Amino acid sequence: LLDQSRERLVAAHGLKPTIVGVVDSKSAVFSHQGIDTRSLLEAKRSSRGLASLSGSIPSPVNAAELITDTDADCLVQAVPSNLSAPAAAVDQLKAAFVSQKNAVTVTKAPLGVAMSDLIGTAAASRVQFRYSGTVGAGTPFLDLAASLAKSDQIDSVEAILNGTTNFILSSMHDRGMTYAQALAEATKLGYAETDPTNDVDGIDTAVKLVILANHAMNAGRTFSDVKVQGIRSVTAAHVAAAKAAGKAIRLVGRIDARGLRVAPEEVLANGPLDLPGATNAAVFNTTTCGPVVLRGSGAGGPNTATAILRDLVDIWRSTKV
Ligand SMILES: NC(=O)c1ccc[n+]([C@@H]2O[C@H](COP(=O)([O-])OP(=O)(O)OC[C@H]3O[C@@H](n4cnc5c(N)ncnc54)[C@H](OP(=O)(O)O)[C@@H]3O)[C@@H](O)[C@H]2O)c1
16 A cells, blocks of 8 residues: 555655564564565565565564664554453554654554553653554544544444444344354455454454544543443344344444443444444434434455554654644
């Protein structure tokens, strides 16, 4: 995406990003002069990975140390992380902040457990921290919510923020599948991971709800504040009964005066939360403007990469003011 967007980034924003270092699960490569993106992609596809590039650092690498030592302006973090072991991803972000680097992340777990702390550390170091791809990938739920909250009050939010569970529930609704059949199809098509726990137990939706509530409503919440129920117990009979009543069962995340919660709910058929396949949507109920709805694809590598670029542009523009 960087390659494809180069001319537009320069023309629209005067931004010419250079990759000066990359760390993956096995090794790392750094070059003060910059690393050619095509060579980098070829290396990642080759059997030797980053080790095939000059300037590579063999395994084991300590990502936080390398982040501290590099002279980059900004860290882009896109590593897997989960709520049971978020420390490494949190440490990487803190290493960036305390060594005076901005950071963009699409990794959710650090924000699910330590969002206020991370924002505080970035502010204390006078660097920028952006994470717009953590909710909705390329669809800018966080940006819209923050924009609304500038001049209006968001009283409540109802949202579908997990494409995997929406795919499963809409397959049960539209094609009469059982939960097991729909999950098997979601796995086959690559929507669900081999271990679907994060998605089907509502954990992914809950973390995104925390990020949304903190970002736009200054809620100061963590994952442990969310009441979470997943979709494992939704049966074909529940779905059929809802359908007969003109409704559809969806995994809904809610933020309102009662707090943050995630649970399967009946939503109106053809209403804003009756979404096809892996789509995401959020209804922001505002005091003055009423309900404002955003929907779009909530996952995918290229989509998520657009969020990273968007954040880089924002950081770049804020440093030019
Ligand atoms: N894909 C999406 O739709 C999407 C949307 C929003 C947010 N996200 C988040 O983005 C992150 C990455 O997702 P993805 O789909 O790109 O996953 P992925 O395809 O599995 O890629 C993960 C990358 O992280 C690297 N990595 C793993 N452990 C590492 C470590 N300890 N230190 C440094 N690098 C490490 C891997 O290295 P190797 O190449 O060596 O394996 C790989 O390049 C996840 O946190 C995910 O939740 C993804």
